[in-house]
Amino acid sequence: MTSLTTLSTGGGSFSSSCVEGGSTPLTASPSSDFEVERSLSPFYAKYDMKDRVLGTGTGGAVREAVCKASSRSVAVKSYHKPSMRPKNLHNLRSEMQVLTGLSHPNIMKVEGTFEEGEDNDMVYLVLERLHGGELFDRLVVKGHFEEGEAAETTRQVLEALVYLHGQGVMHRDVKLENIMYEAEGSSKVRLIDFGHACEFGGSTSRNRCGTVGYVAPEVLRGEAYTEKVDIWSVGCILFDMLTGRPPFMGDMKAILKKNRIGRVDGCAEFWDLPQDARIMIQKLLAINPEKRPSASEALQDPWLQRCCPKEVAEAVAPKVRAVSEPTAARARPCRSVSA
Numbered sequence: 001m002t003s004l005t006t007l008s009t010g011g012g013s014f015s016s017s018c019v020e021g022g023s024t025p026l027t028a029s030p031s032s033d034f035e036v037e038r039s040l041s042p043f044y045a046k047y048d049m050k051d052r053v054l055g056t057g058t059g060g061a062v063r064e065a066v067c068k069a070s071s072r073s074v075a076v077k078s079y080h081k082p083s084m085r086p087k088n089l090h091n092l093r094s095e096m097q098v099l100t101g102l103s104h105p106n107i108m109k110v111e112g113t114f115e116e117g118e119d120n121d122m123v124y125l126v127l128e129r130l131h132g133g134e135l136f137d138r139l140v141v142k143g144h145f146e147e148g149e150a151a152e153t154t155r156q157v158l159e160a161l162v163y164l165h166g167q168g169v170m171h172r173d174v175k176l177e178n179i180m181y182e183a184e185g186s187s188k189v190r191l192i193d194f195g196h197a198c199e200f201g202g203s204t205s206r207n208r209c210g211t212v213g214y215v216a217p218e219v220l221r222g223e224a225y226t227e228k229v230d231i232w233s234v235g236c237i238l239f240d241m242l243t244g245r246p247p248f249m250g251d252m253k254a255i256l257k258k259n260r261i262g263r264v265d266g267c268a269e270f271w272d273l274p275q276d277a278r279i280m281i282q283k284l285l286a287i288n289p290e291k292r293p294s295a296s297e298a299l300q301d302p303w304l305q306r307c308c309p310k311e312v313a314e315a316v317a318p319k320v321r322a323v324s325e326p327t328a329a330r331a332r333p334c335r336s337v338s339a
């Protein structure tokens with residue numbers, strides 16, 4: 001669980017996150033020391049931090065800030081290092097390191113990182129602000145996606161993964177909540193949250209991390225794994241988008257059990273899909289990671305080619321789509337697995 005601690009400072013407010021049940025405020029009430037520190041802060045010299053919370057993740061709140069020079073709105077993750085668990089600090093460092101080196105149209109851009117404070121105890125990760133909300137929320141509103149929209153979204157996520165894996169990085173937490181739309185009504189998406197990302201450099205990993213319901217079975221089983229874990233997660237997302245249901249249903253225990261052995265619920269919504277769509281999902285959700293396609297192989301899949309040929313994908317985005325009423329309530333999964 002996460003909690004947000006806000007410190008009033010008279011002339012404004014300042015926030016930082018406490019992770020995993022750490023509900024202790026960072027420091028006491030307003031202090032002139034704090035004002036002095038803030039006036040010396042390179043981050044505050046450049047940005048006006050706003051109260052608005054754009055979203056909350058495992059590391060706390062992501063807040064809006066405005067660049068003083070350009071008046072551009074950005075998204076900021078701020079952290080008080082001494083309040084963080086070592087594991088979360090490690091995730092933050094890896095996110096900063098990985099994101100800084102990346103540049104792809106389907107991956108969120110990092111605008112800057114600040115490590116500062118009297119004891120160098122604050123970290124600010126400044127990100128390009130995405131205005132279109134999470135794929136999760138759009139799917140909740142629509143219930144499910146038509147094939148064209150699901151294919152277009154899948155294509156973009158796979159393009160991001162081709163690039164990411166080519167850089168020797170696996171994301172390890174690809175899920176509906178970690179895919180955001182660039183702008184409201186746009187179909188252009190970006191992969192976010194690189195807190196679990198790591199370099200694989202051709203080798204395998206055994207650290208258990210990801211989100212139950214999306215994580216590949218080999219991760220849950222504690223086996224060695226590769227970047228193919230991201231492909232499994234894309235399979236879960238595609239299943240979700242086309243059927244309007246997650247691939248594993250039930251209570252947490254049941255989901256974990258099915259996820260661990262990779263036994264997807266064969267619901268009517270799945271069997272009603274065209275055969276080529278089912279084949280694509282089955283390929284991505286191959287229990288044996290060696291049988292799973294790479295991201296670039298998945299891009300060549302006949303279903304993807306039929307529903308979203310590359311030329312079309314490039315020509316259509318961004319476009320506005322009608323939004324319908326929600327068809328089913330969907331619980332936001334909050335089932336992180338971490339090493």
Ligand code: ADP
Nearest residue numbers: 054055056057058059060062075128129130193
């Ligand atoms: P954490 O690493 O703490 O889990 P995330 O990166 O997943 O945090 O972000 C948490 C939420 O904040 C996201 O699900 C999203 O709703 C929102 N968010 C994250 N990055 C941005 C961004 N660049 N622009 C707008 N909202 C964002």
